[in-house]
Amino acid sequence: MNPLIQQLRRYGHLNEAAEKEIEQRIKYFSKRKGEHFLKEGQHVSSYFVLSKGLIRAYFFKNGRELNSWFGEENQIFGSILPVYTEKPSFENIQFLEDSEVYAIAVDDLNELYRKYPALNLIGRKIAEEVCIVLEERIISLHTESAIERYQSLIKLQPNLLNRVNLGHIASYLGITQETLSRIRR
Amino acid sequence: MNPLIQQLRRYGHLNEAAEKEIEQRIKYFSKRKGEHFLKEGQHVSSYFVLSKGLIRAYFFKNGRELNSWFGEENQIFGSILPVYTEKPSFENIQFLEDSEVYAIAVDDLNELYRKYPALNLIGRKIAEEVCIVLEERIISLHTESAIERYQSLIKLQPNLLNRVNLGHIASYLGITQETLSRIRR
DNA sequence: GAACGATTTTGATATAGATCAAAAAATGCC
DNA sequence: GGCATTTTTTGATCTATATCAAAATCGTTC
Numbered sequence: 475m476n477p478l479i480q481q482l483r484r485y486g487h488l489n490e491a492a493e494k495e496i497e498q499r500i501k502y503f504s505k506r507k508g509e510h511f512l513k514e515g516q517h518v519s520s521y522f523v524l525s526k527g528l529i530r531a532y533f534f535k536n537g538r539e540l541n542s543w544f545g546e547e548n549q550i551f552g553s554i555l556p557v558y559t560e561k562p563s564f565e566n567i568q569f570l571e572d573s574e575v576y577a578i579a580v581d582d583l584n585e586l587y588r589k590y591p592a593l594n595l596i597g598r599k600i601a602e603e604v605c606i607v608l609e610e611r612i613i614s615l616h617t618e619s620a621i622e623r624y625q626s627l628i629k630l631q632p633n634l635l636n637r638v639n640l641g642h643i644a645s646y647l648g649i650t651q652e653t654l655s656r657i658r659r
Numbered sequence: 660m661n662p663l664i665q666q667l668r669r670y671g672h673l674n675e676a677a678e679k680e681i682e683q684r685i686k687y688f689s690k691r692k693g694e695h696f697l698k699e700g701q702h703v704s705s706y707f708v709l710s711k712g713l714i715r716a717y718f719f720k721n722g723r724e725l726n727s728w729f730g731e732e733n734q735i736f737g738s739i740l741p742v743y744t745e746k747p748s749f750e751n752i753q754f755l756e757d758s759e760v761y762a763i764a765v766d767d768l769n770e771l772y773r774k775y776p777a778l779n780l781i782g783r784k785i786a787e788e789v790c791i792v793l794e795e796r797i798i799s800l801h802t803e804s805a806i807e808r809y810q811s812l813i814k815l816q817p818n819l820l821n822r823v824n825l826g827h828i829a830s831y832l833g834i835t836q837e838t839l840s841r842i843r844r
Numbered sequence: 845g846a847a848c849g850a851t852t853t854t855g856a857t858a859t860a861g862a863t864c865a866a867a868a869a870a871t872g873c874c
Numbered sequence: 875g876g877c878a879t880t881t882t883t884t885g886a887t888c889t890a891t892a893t894c895a896a897a898a899t900c901g902t903t904c
Contacts, residue, residue, distance in 0.1 A: 619860075655884085837854085
């Protein structure tokens, strides 16, 4: 069973015809560690799922890379911006391990929304769930100290620490690597 | 024309029957400055619009109030959490000026979604737009200094400064009132 | 327009986290 | 197993922002 379809089913039911056409449009990629899935200014994919691997999303600020999130297996994620506005994303998405991805292109998704309106319920649920995740991140950044943010992250994505180096984690938390090292001690 | 319907129309088309029933379920409130629209643990409203007035959303952290956002006239806002999970919000919503509100209850909205599936497209668009706004706030908190966050806020909601005292702004920015006062100098 | 409370500013000091530099430890490679 | 590279830790100092206290300003009411 296609891992992206599997994720979509968590949010709502689709009839067979819709599901079949979605499946036809889902593309599979196999990528090596270090490769990019998406670079700033492109707008290839809307939603996607890793059946294997690990990714990070990052952007540039004053010439420095800043991580905005990490994605692990069997989560659904993507960039909302291109889906909503058809504008490209300012984010870069890079594989941190050899990975396998199932993805649907922005244009395909928008056509599917037109053709199968029932899909909008699923799209709504996904976007609402993303809102809730984003709100939690805002609260974390708004109210928590570096130590607390670190603890929040371990609670949310406990495996991450074994898969990603500290520099990436520090960048996500909005602190320097040195501070993170001191926090952990 | 009902101000909430007017906002919904910005996201997509609804047939007459749907629009009529939505309009019937929209409730009007007139509230005085200082009154609450929503207190922590309730889940009255999903989406709403002010035709007049100003509100803030806030929550408690270690006994202190922290502002999470401000709402002005002719914006659509609400709490996604109750719509998505049917769980109550942890936020409080209070009027900062005498206000007039058009609102739709969570239960009504969910029934409308069932009855008029086309509404899901609008719900999806709204949630997607909220995601984009939330992402901007995350970037601001993640990467900007207090001064930059202050400037970002003025750019986004320039009238706010004339309508709200500095304590509220500082609480939104995640800094103390003293620091905000020094920044402004 | 005096008096009160609320809001904003100013001052002195404390602290979390940044920066720069270098050492130590871990990892990968031949 | 030894060398090179990357990652993590440690140290010294600096800076942005917090805290606590008090003064100044503003707004409202009688």
